[in-house]
Amino acid sequence: MAKKQKPVKAYKNLDFLSSSDARTVRMLAEFYEPLSRFKKLDIVDTIVFFGSARISSEKEAKKELRKVKAIKNKNTTVYKEKLKRAERKLLLSKYYEDTVELSRRLTEWSMKLSTEQRRFIICSGGGPGIMEAANKGAYDAGGVSIGLNISIPFEQFVNKYVPPELAFEFHYFFMRKFWFIYLAKALIVFPGGFGTLDELMEVLTLSQTGKIKKEMKIFVYDTEYWTSIINFGALVEYQTISLDDLKLMEFCDTVDDAFEKITNHFSKFYANGNDRK
Secondary structure (H helix, E strand, O other): OOOOOOOOOHHHOHHHHOOHHHHHHHHHHHHHHHHHHHHHOOEOOEEEEEOOOOOOOHHHHHHHHHHHHOOOOOOOHHHHHHHHHHHHHHHHHHHHHHHHHHHHHHHHHHHOOOOOOEOOEEEEOOOOOHHHHHHHHHHHOOOOEEEEEEOOOOOOOOOOOOOHHHEEEEOOHHHHHHHHHHOEEEEEEOOOOHHHHHHHHHHHHHHHOOOOOOOOEEEEEOHHHHHHHOOHHHHHHOOOOOHHHHHHEEEEOOHHHHHHHHHHHHHHHOOOOOOOO
16 A cells, blocks of 8 residues: 655645635735844845836936937937937936935945944835836945835846845735835935835825834935925815925935935934834
8 A cells, every 4th residue: 555645734835825815824924034034134224215117327328319319210200209208218317326326325324334233224126227226326335235026017127236135026015015114214215106106105194194103204306306296285285284294204306415314314313323113
């Protein structure tokens, strides 16, 4: 008689773990696995960068513009539209370069702190655009950074500037958002689209409703862009938010301005280097 095969243990049953019945187990895994890694690597807190995945570097934008200008037939609607888009892309590349510079300077500043713990580590969504720029800035400074990637239909891969030990792949948006906020002591919101708007509004709501207790400041980069996208003054005028709610965020228009405001915020509330709240 053949030896009876042992049944598979529940935590090794991949069919079960991938089923709808194990959804809560997968959710918990996306909490405990990052928690375990952050503890192991002694990462205390982060500086989170939000912004568009579609903004490219100045180098890439110039390359695309040269490609468009090389088109022979320039007297077409298609050419004019391509030229307009390429010129706009080059204009927007300023945000990529500003992100790299700000991230680099913040990383250099944090590495000089007199603590053995990893404080104020750069964190992004791990993908392209502003996310890549944030991770690149930390890399250029000789530091590490975090990439919280998300699995989406149009595949997004973790950019090359995130070290493997700090690269994460999430299935659930809400768990990814949790890890953005849980360790953050500051958020910097660069120009972006639906995803960036979603992240900004959720964090503002959590701050407004008192769900975020720590001294976490929201820095919004480029007043002109954001006030053209969202009429914050109208929200106050229609009394759907209060004037004090605008104090939840602070606008910055240059790398120098942002760096000074962020480091001053940390010096004021986290000068002892031991706060874990």
